[in-house]
Structures are given as structure tokens and as C-alpha cells.
Amino acid sequence: MINDNRDLLISAGANTVGSLIGATTGLIFPQLGLANSVIAPIFTAVSQGLANRIVCHNEGARINVVYEQALNKIQKRLDANEIPRADDFYQIDEYQQSSASKILEQALLKCKDEIEAKKMSGYSSFLANISFDHTISYEEGNAMLLKYASLSLQQICILKYLNEGHLIPLGKWEKCMLKYKELEHYFTFYSDCLSLYNDRLAGQPEAAKGTLQLGTPEICFSPLGNMICKLFDLKMSSEEKHLIESKISTIQVLVDIYGMRISSPKYRLIAA
Numbered sequence: 238m239i240n241d242n243r244d245l246l247i248s249a250g251a252n253t254v255g256s257l258i259g260a261t262t263g264l265i266f267p268q269l270g271l272a273n274s275v276i277a278p279i280f281t282a283v284s285q286g287l288a289n290r291i292v293c294h295n296e297g298a299r300i301n302v303v304y305e306q307a308l309n310k311i312q313k314r315l316d317a318n319e320i321p322r323a324d325d326f327y328q329i330d331e332y333q334q335s336s337a338s339k340i341l342e343q344a345l346l347k348c349k350d351e352i353e354a355k356k357m358s359g360y361s362s363f364l365a366n367i368s369f370d371h372t373i374s375y376e377e378g379n380a381m382l383l384k385y386a387s388l389s390l391q392q393i394c395i396l397k398y399l400n401e402g403h404l405i406p407l408g409k410w411e412k413c414m415l416k417y418k419e420l421e422h423y424f425t426f427y428s429d430c431l432s433l434y435n436d437r438l439a440g441q442p443e444a445a446k447g448t449l450q451l452g453t454p455e456i457c458f459s460p461l462g463n464m465i466c467k468l469f470d471l472k473m474s475s476e477e478k479h480l481i482e483s484k485i486s487t488i489q490v491l492v493d494i495y496g497m498r499i500s501s502p503k504y505r506l507i508a509a
Contacts, residue, residue, distance in 0.1 A: 300349055302354075302357050303348045303361045306357070307365055309361075310361055310364075311364075311365050311368055321368055324371045326371070339375065340375065340379060340382070344360050344363060344382055347360065348360050356385075356390070356393070359469035359470065362468070362470035363378075363385070366467075366470070367468065378468075381461075381465050391426065392432065394480070394481055395426075395430060395439075396439070396466065397477065398478065399458040400458045401473060402457075402458070404456065407427070409493075410488060410492050413491070413495045414492075419491060420488070423487070423488045433456070437459055437462075438459060438461055438462040438465065439458065440460075441454070441457070442455055
């Protein structure tokens with residue numbers, strides 16, 4: 238499966254995504270020597286097909302960014318003498334497709350519709366990592382790609398926070414979040430935490446002990462969430478961590494205050 242034509246990726250430039258974008262945005266198709274790798278013809282073939290499906294300037298620009306980033310990350314790993322996965326990931330089936338080509342096309346199509354520039358590096362890391370990691374099957378990779386594409390920036394920040402080993406105490410929040418108008422401003426954050434839990438990107442710490450509680454008293458990282466953080470190279474910045482911790486702290490203070498109204502006989506008597 239190794240291709241010795243060093244100009245394979247470059248010579249296809251006239252019909253690739255890169256050349257199309259270059260003609261419309263001034264961006265230059267990355268001239269990288271991946272042709273000695275089995276990865277090169279996959280990138281070339283998929284980019285040729287996508288060139289005819291770009292319908293606007295922004296879509297082309299988004300694909301070009303991820304395409305170039307992925308090629309650079311792959312090239313660095315090849316230069317470091319890393320070997321692409323040697324399983325059937327690159328093998329062509331009876332439909333003239335391979336798992337690699339389907340994953341690449343799916344990722345670039347997701348990029349085409351992605352409006353969050355901050356998520357682009359995640360897609361390129363995914364393409365680079367799955368090209369070398371034989372432990373990730375096509376089915377697993379595709380499922381995690383679809384999960385990542387569906388996440389908001391806030392959900393990604395929460396996921397990274399959990400993956401650092403932190404807990405979020407949702408159990409106390411559930412009693413107050415829907416009851417008091419003063420907390421409605423934070424409901425989207427609460428809802429994003431629940432969504433991660435419902436999608437199994439977050440879990441309960443009690444699960445490790447063999448017991449689970451009803452509801453979601455606390456959430457922590459999960460194996461699936463951990464895999465996505467690794468595959469997409471999701472690492473939390475100090476600014477993101479400060480933002481998440483500030484929200485959690487503010488919500489917790491309000492929940493403690495309004496929680497007293499729920500549990501205290503004095504507050505219940507006044508309300509009556």
C-alpha cells in the first residue's frame with residue numbers, strides 16, 4: 238500500500254480542495270511530501286471529491302484550515318519515524334472505499350458546516366491521531382467524530398474540566414434550578430452538564446465503586462469522554478478552567494442559598 242510517487246499529493250493540486258480554495262481566497266494548497274505514506278492517496282482522492290461540493294467561500298476556507306493542519310500534524314509524525322497503522326484501515330473494499338477515506342470525508346464535511354473556529358484544531362488532531370492509532374476502529378472513530386461535531390464550545394470546556402479529574406455536583410442543583418427564577422441564567426450550563434451525562438461523555442463517581450444513585454448527584458469523566466479528549470487533543474487552558482470554575486462556584490453559592498428555602502421549616506412557614 239506504500240506509494241513511491243512523491244508528487245502524488247502535489248500533482249493533484251489542480252483538482253483538489255486546496256487549489257479551489259486558493260483560487261477563491263488566496264490560500265495556498267499545502268505542498269507537503271506525504272506521498273511516501275499510505276495516507277497520501279487517501280487525502281488526494283477525498284479532496285478531489287470534495288472540491289466539487291464546496292458551495293461558498295467560508296466552507297472552503299474551513300476545510301482548507303483543517304486539511305492543512307492535519308497534513309502538517311501527520312507530516313511531523315512521519316518525520317519522527319512514526320509508522321501509520323498497519324491494519325485494514327487503508328484497504329479498499331468492493332465499493333472502492335476504505336475506512337480511512339470515509340473517516341476523512343466525514344471529518345471534512347463536518348468542518349464545512351462548522352462555524353466554531355476554536356473546534357477546527359480538534360478535527361485536524363483527530364485525523365492525525367486516527368491515522369496512527371490502530372486501537373481505534375472505524376466504527377469507534379466515526380461515533381466519536383459525530384459526538385465531537387455535536388458538542389458546543391461550553392460542552393467541550395466542561396468535558397475538558399471533567400477529564401482533569403474534577404467533579405460537578407449536579408445533585409444539589411436539580412432541587413433549585415427549575416424552581417427559582419434567579420438561577421435560570423445558569424440553566425444552559427446545567428443543561429450542558431446533563432447532556433454530557435446522558436450521552437455518556439460524563440459519568441458518576443459512584444460507578445467505579447459498583448453503585449449508582451438515581452439522578453445525577455455528581456458527574457465526573459467517563460471512558461468515552463476520556464477517549465474523545467485524547468483523540469481530539471482537548472486540553473484545558475487556564476482561562477477556560479477559570480471560567481468553568483467561576484460558573485460552578487457562582488451556581489453553588491446560589492444553590493446553597495435557595496436550597497435553604499427548600500429544606501428549612503422557617504422558609505416553608507413564611508411561604509405558606
